[in-house]
Amino acid sequence: MVGISRAIRACAAASRRGLAAASSAALPKEAAAAGPRAAAAAATGRTGRDQEDGRRVQWVFLGCPGVGKGTYASRLSRLLDVPHIATGDLVRDALASPGPFSKQLAEIVNHGKLVSDEIIINLLSRRLEEGEEKGELGFILDGFPRTIRQAEILEGVTDIDLVINLKLREEALLAKCLGRRMCSQCGGNFNVASIDIEGENGGPRMYMPPLLPPPQCESKLITRPDDTEEVVKERLRLYHDLTEPVEEFYRARGKLLEFNLPGGIPESWPKLLQALNIDGPDNKRSAAA
Numbered sequence: 001m002v003g004i005s006r007a008i009r010a011c012a013a014a015s016r017r018g019l020a021a022a023s024s025a026a027l028p029k030e031a032a033a034a035g036p037r038a039a040a041a042a043a044t045g046r047t048g049r050d051q052e053d054g055r056r057v058q059w060v061f062l063g064c065p066g067v068g069k070g071t072y073a074s075r076l077s078r079l080l081d082v083p084h085i086a087t088g089d090l091v092r093d094a095l096a097s098p099g100p101f102s103k104q105l106a107e108i109v110n111h112g113k114l115v116s117d118e119i120i121i122n123l124l125s126r127r128l129e130e131g132e133e134k135g136e137l138g139f140i141l142d143g144f145p146r147t148i149r150q151a152e153i154l155e156g157v158t159d160i161d162l163v164i165n166l167k168l169r170e171e172a173l174l175a176k177c178l179g180r181r182m183c184s185q186c187g188g189n190f191n192v193a194s195i196d197i198e199g200e201n202g203g204p205r206m207y208m209p210p211l212l213p214p215p216q217c218e219s220k221l222i223t224r225p226d227d228t229e230e231v232v233k234e235r236l237r238l239y240h241d242l243t244e245p246v247e248e249f250y251r252a253r254g255k256l257l258e259f260n261l262p263g264g265i266p267e268s269w270p271k272l273l274q275a276l277n278i279d280g281p282d283n284k285r286s287a288a289a
């Protein structure tokens, strides 16, 4: 883990100069041959708190806007005692600080576009650097990598153990983004959407109840400026064009664990833990939180 922040900057600079982004990002033959089963095996072996080299899990969450990456990544990070690093949050923090940089960022983010690799790598390296100083020993990344180039850079600087690809039916995604609310005081995330859709091909109905705020937050709810219908549709389009290929990047390396969300949190969380082979009384306690 030590030095990733420096390495990620160096690797990004090399890739800018047109060198192979990361020669070590070449496809390892064994992983490719092992296929998705290796990802499940990786999950099994990686949920122990500490690795041989003293580090903890280094996982990535992939999934469309609105799928719930933040929710599940933050629950898992508490359970596995590693930070949840969401590049969207890093961007929003940068947006909140006054000055020309935040104006430039707002132009991009509020139109649903991706910020440049340089900007995002700078923000991420800074966050990882702070973590290294504090002695953080692993991470769950959410929102990065979002392009093949970002995936190559990351693969070139550190070992990602597992990539969890969260999936939800397309018709639920827009409603989930439009229903997202945040408490401007405590920062809590909620969702006012109530999703109830027919089963596909005779499959079960999908019901996702709203995640309502407690009374003290009700009058302080805000909506993200990029959660309007037009902007969400653009973000979904970009996800399909630029981020979906990242799924294949990790699938080919035997690291991708696909997880179809069956419904809301109470239904999905225990099944996700099961898919990750995370079990035990401690985990059950956190799952109930």
Ligand SMILES: Nc1ncnc2c1ncn2[C@@H]1O[C@H](COP(=O)(O)OP(=O)(O)O)[C@@H](O)[C@H]1O
Residues within 6 Å of the ligand: 064, 065, 066, 087, 088, 089, 091, 108, 109, 112, 113, 114, 115, 116, 117, 120, 142, 143, 144, 145, 146, 150, 226, 235
């Ligand atoms: N890895 C990244 N590369 C480029 N832009 C990013 C990245 N991560 C976050 N962003 C910017 O921050 C915005 C919000 O990100 P995020 O909260 O992850 O959104 P979403 O809900 O769409 O997954 C994105 O629309 C994009 O402008």
